[in-house]
Amino acid sequence: MGEKPVLGYWKVRGFAHSIRFLLKYLNVEFEDKYYGFSSPPDDYRKEWRETHRPTLQLDFPNIPYWIDGEVRMTESIPILRQIARKYGKELVPSDSSTQWRVEMVESYIVDILISLHRLMYFYNDQLYQDFLKEQLPKFQKLQEFIGDNKWLLGSNLTYLDFLLYETLYQHTVLKADIFQDLPRLTQHISEFEALPAISNYLSSPDFLKGPVITPGAKLKI
Template sequence: MSKPVLGYWNIRGFAQPNRLLLKYLGVDYEDKRYYHGGPPDYSNDDWLQVKFSLGLDFPNIPYWIDDKVKLTESRAVFRYLARTYGPKLTPENEPLQAKSDMVEGFASDLQSALIQYSYTKVAPEEPIENALAPRFEQLSNFIGSNEWALGDKITYLDFYLYEVLYQFRKYNPDFFVPYPTLAKYLAKFEAIPQLTEYIKETEDLKCFSPTARIVF
């Protein structure tokens, strides 16, 4: 059996939750990172050289290839990895699974807002810290005194939620000063023994591509 491959740009973007999850689970895989050439000439992008030669049904990145599947779409890849390699990280029942899906969608909206803010050519008049304050208040209240996003047990959702919050903190190191619950959540995740060193090793990995207005 050949080693599984996770393919994505050489950035955090939509792939880092998968990398964190795989590291935590101790999965031996190839972390294939493609160079992003950027404007004005995208011909140097490594990904474009192989995009249509990997047998993917919907050629895109991130992708995951193992001996059973060839998958694209970030959420599909993430959930497949959780179910296949970390079944103990899945929510224990349907109500919790529904809550997990809800929070995952909420976090996805937050990340989309950060992406839009970072890539728009003209800086919005309202700082993103102000624009999203009500949503972060809601998230802080939702987690409350929980150990993890859904309660006392870590689930695959935490790997996605952590990365979204991390990207906001990387944009602004003081972003979570008004939200001590979320700051505590980040610190708790970063103290996981299987992840502490890996998180430090990947601190220099940019969140978004060189085409962003703000690169961090």
């Protein structure tokens, strides 16, 4: 038996939680390696950067990282895809003629998630108001895109539902009623949470409920 794969990330949800949900859903045994915040809050990256980052033999050292046998990689979305391809092929749409749709929506959701993180890092009231004004129409478009589908891309759950769920969830931590006029998105959250493997994980002692973001952010949620 080889060593267990390792997912390395801060002890926050951030860019890693969709990956953690995917691994738990697929029942992959892995080490969920947390990097804590033992350095002073204004320099919380110090220990990771000086002690761990240089030793991991990663092409582009960063976190989250994923080490699984020969695979030593960073970049959260490629990690999500890699895990789905290796452990959950049924979660990867296989119709190459619609691959463009999959990649388009993936990129669209990543932008939404990054905008949220940027807001938290540079937070002020004006930015928050502007953020809501820009973000809500994007969610409206996502709701239209899902339409009557059971899941984001159709009747089958895909790896992108993991990314969508986590992106939606993090926005509800920012503003609990953010999706009050977008019932299809609220429904996606509850249906995802009701998947047996996800519901078990959510109530297990392993599950990290928060925080969403690292201590470097102005808005600490």
